[in-house]
Amino acid sequence: MTSNKAAVLWDESHLWGLTALRALRHKGLLYDLVRAEDIRSGALEDRALLFVPGGWASNKLKALGDEGSSAIRSFVRGGGNYLGFCGGAGLATRDCLGLLPVERVPTAHRVPSFSGLISCTVDNHPMWDNIYRPIFHAWWPSQLRIAGEDIRICARYDRAMPDAYSSDIRVGSLTAGEEWTAKETAYGINLNPERLAGEPAVVEGEYGKGRVLLSLLHFDTPDDARGNRVLRKLWTYMGGTCRTDTPEAVSPKRFAPEAAPLMREAHALIATGEALGLWHWRTPWVLQWKRGVRGLEYCTLANMAVSIAEHLGQRFAENVPAPLVKELHHLAGIFAAFRGRAEELLRKEHAAIQQGLISFDTSDDPALQDLRRALFGSAKSHGGEFKALLDEIDVFLYHLMV
Missing domain, CATH: 3.40.50.880 (Class I glutamine amidotransferase (GATase) domain)
Known part of the structure; x- marks a missing residue:
């Protein structure tokens, strides 16, 4: 059962x-x-x-x-x-x-x-x-x-x-x-x-x-x-069940310091978009972005990085096990590579927006379009380097939650 x-x-x-x-x-x-x-x-x-x-x-x-x-x-x-x-x-x-x-x-x-x-x-x-x-x-x-x-x-x-x-x-x-x-x-x-x-x-x-x-x-x-x-x-x-006792008090959030490199990458990427005026935090968990750029994808990465830090902090009161630390460094490394190219894309999109309205998948700049396809694929439902990074983060986070 x-x-x-x-x-x-x-x-x-x-x-x-x-x-x-x-x-x-x-x-x-x-x-x-x-x-x-x-x-x-x-x-x-x-x-x-x-x-x-x-x-x-x-x-x-x-x-x-x-x-x-x-x-x-x-x-x-x-x-x-x-x-x-x-x-x-x-x-x-x-x-x-x-x-x-x-x-x-x-x-x-x-x-x-x-x-x-x-x-x-x-x-x-x-x-x-x-x-x-x-x-x-x-x-x-x-x-x-x-x-x-x-x-x-x-x-x-x-x-x-x-x-x-x-x-x-x-x-x-x-x-x-x-x-x-x-x-x-x-x-x-x-x-x-x-x-x-x-x-x-x-x-x-x-x-x-x-x-x-x-x-x-x-x-x-x-x-x-x-x-x-x-x-x-x-x-x-619909047939689900609920707790009958009083839920435990929510303990203060503790971010595992071992997740700091991953968090820094996420925060730096969001800060770049903010500095360019391409988005702002609409709520504590979702961005509001300008037409012409992707926003949900970037705030998804940021939220998942924060969630990893929180779950690690909750599960390991002291030190995070060495295999997980090694995986965290790997994730931070591929995030850093993605961030460098994503920030290049954001700067190109910012420049294009100054010339007029663009959409997430159309632009007169071939170099911009090539970079978009490499990072996100050609579908709105995303692919490319972003999807590869997201999938690795997703698997790591899932195993922390179950």
Whole structure:
């Protein structure tokens, strides 16, 4: 028998996995952290719930492979429940796992760069009990199109809050529709958050004997008391369990000094972007960046470096074992190599932005484009040297957490 009824899929969640686990721990929700290889080996047996946090759905699907995807379908078909947020919701759609007759709206027809608080209209689902102002966070979500019957729409988007952003534009800074139209023409994408009004934000349906609930809203956003209350209700509704005792007091954070070289690399990279005026910290854990550069990738590295330092400090009161120190030096070394090239890219992007608007994947500078492809690949879901570095950091961090 497994120790907890709920499993959380870690693969390809990165920043969104960290924020999700923080919320789960804060609310006393019990879970076991698993990887795709565990699912392929039967980790969902005797479970009631699989929770898939945010992150690129296409990367998650690749990590699972055919065998892991089949295992999830069998789990839900046999009566297990599936809860997916954002990218975890996308993973369950028709073109991925196919758990529900729901499709993702193509990028050209949606608002692809919305982030922040948005109000919703909700139905009478028990997750909304005692939620009197349904205002929640969405972080660069996809959009869903209902493509079949028997799908319950539990929430729809209503109105974006003034401090939300569409790309790098604060929603409250534009008021007239004509202003949004002008920006959309300049940026070449849909920006006006009013386009989201009435679109599905949370849906529920069945696959075989199991329940599937997909949310584009991040109820696992750090320090979001309202969203975290919904998360706790969903956890029990979907078959998960919660602590019945009083959670232990959170001990002061202790960063292992052995992780200092890795932390320095992350902080230096973020500082370069700040000095160039390309981004600033929007919250303690996520950047707000200018159009034309990648920002989520860089703050993901920074958050994961900090998490490594925290976990090492918690697990090893005194000295970190020598093999881990050796691995930390290796990670810091490849991070340093990446940082040097990333800072070169940021300086090139900064110069290009001074000449006019650019996007993350287009520029008139061939050298800039070549460097982008080397560092991040050609897909928005990232690749290249960044993905190689991220994967090594991810494996190291995962083994500290389990």
